[in-house]
Amino acid sequence: MKKILFRKLLLDYLKFFIISLFSASIIIWVFQAVNFLDIMIEDGRDYTVYIKYSLLSLPKIINKIYPFALFFSLFYVTTKYETNNELIIFWNFGVHKIELINFIMKISLIFMVVQILLASLIVPSTQDIARSFLRSSSVNFFGNFIKPQRFNDTIKNVTIYSEKKDSDGNLFNLYLKKETDINNFQITYAKKGFFKEINKFPILVLFDGQTITVKDGQTTNIGFTKSDFPLKNIETNTMTYTKTQELSTKNLFLCIEIIQKTKSDIIKTNIENCSKQNLNNIYKEFYKRLIVPLYIPLLTLVPLLLIISSKESSNYNKIKLLTFLIGLFSIIFSETTIRFVSEIFLFNFTISIIPIIIFLFLYLFFLKNFSIRKFN
Incomplete structure (x- = not known):
């Protein structure tokens, strides 16, 4: 019992x-x-x-x-x-x-x-x-992490800013900064842009802007009507160790x-x-x-x-x-x-x-x- x-x-x-x-x-x-x-x-x-x-x-x-x-x-x-x-x-x-x-x-x-x-x-x-x-894993949904009027630094060594974003995913008045090391970087301004994939690689297509490149103390300025900003082999700032x-x-x-x-x-x-x-x-x-x-x-x-x-x-x-x-x-x-x-x-x-x-x-x-x- x-x-x-x-x-x-x-x-x-x-x-x-x-x-x-x-x-x-x-x-x-x-x-x-x-x-x-x-x-x-x-x-x-x-x-x-x-x-x-x-x-x-x-x-x-x-x-x-x-x-x-x-x-x-x-x-x-x-x-x-x-x-x-x-x-x-x-x-x-x-x-x-x-x-x-x-x-x-x-x-x-x-x-x-x-x-x-x-x-x-x-x-x-x-x-x-x-x-x-x-x-x-890699970053797949690029359009998702771009928040208007915010500096988005999800991608390692890349900062993206957009003044506004429409329902079709188009970005307006863009600012991009890509750092290669402490002294070398690239700044790009564009009036419009959007993400697309070519052969499964993401590309940010930019329109009406200019790119300022600083390398070894020398500065170059190039204007463009259309330019591709490749995001191949990118890493995120998320801790992965x-x-x-x-x-x-x-x-x-x-x-x-x-x-x-x-x-x-x-x-x-x-x-x-x-x-x-x-x-x-x-x-x-x-x-x-x-x-x-x-x-x-x-x-x-x-x-x-x-x-x-x-x-x-x-x-x-x-x-x-x-x-x-x-x-x-x-x-x-x-x-x-x-x-x-x-x-x-x-x-x-x-x-x-x-x-x-x-x-x-x-x-x-x-x-x-x-x-x-x-x-x-």
Whole structure:
């Protein structure tokens, strides 16, 4: 009978957890996808790149929501069981409160492993793949990112300004500046222009203008009635390098090992962002992936503070409010500690064992309140 009761409780926890996790994640993802759409349009990216990039951001959102969804699910279901007198069934069938706590504690280890896998393997991988789409894609919708009366610098080393733009995509009173290096550049003025493609290469066709070229201190001025401004092999100003958060956990380990073995400030490695100047960020990313999930067992035990007292108790509502605040504070605290990670190993170690210490303290608190006895 005990197994049936525990199975029913676990299924209720899982059902509400999965619903709350994915519901909240999808809502946040929709809002974020709208922002991505604006960025992609301004950057002139293809819609297929936008779809792939936005979809691959979902695992990161799920990872962020995971701790709160887990705590809230356990808190809500435990409160519901107490309100509906379903916990009394557990006690009447000989389930001791410490047995329930031990059961949830074992389940919490599985939840912890899931988040470690999510944070250390799935999220970095999907973030790197998403970034690779930007690295390998090109600007396709050129007419989209040209906003009238704004200096548009989406294209690297090229600035385009247009006074107005009609419904057919024609641009009027254009200013273009193309930089080849610090001292050499080209400025073009034109009364009208529009984008077209020739052999799949974009070209800005300009009418009635002049081009001023500055090269090695010499200036030339050429007028034209029609001129083609090619945009072949262009790059955007969007960051396409691999960020620290996109590095695989294996590369983080290797990077830390290389830095510790290298006495020189110059690190010779193929791992991007692997440098002594970036060591603090590497430690923070490592902490976020492997240490923050250690708060999961703690977050699963906190809702069980509700079983200390029954709903008939005069202070039950206070305990319920305090339990929710403790769980919320634990989530905020776990994220806040990331900022305190430094290059000092002893300090990092101290921060890392905080969730273990708090967990043991809470478990001992339960042992003290619920007498330990032999169970049948």
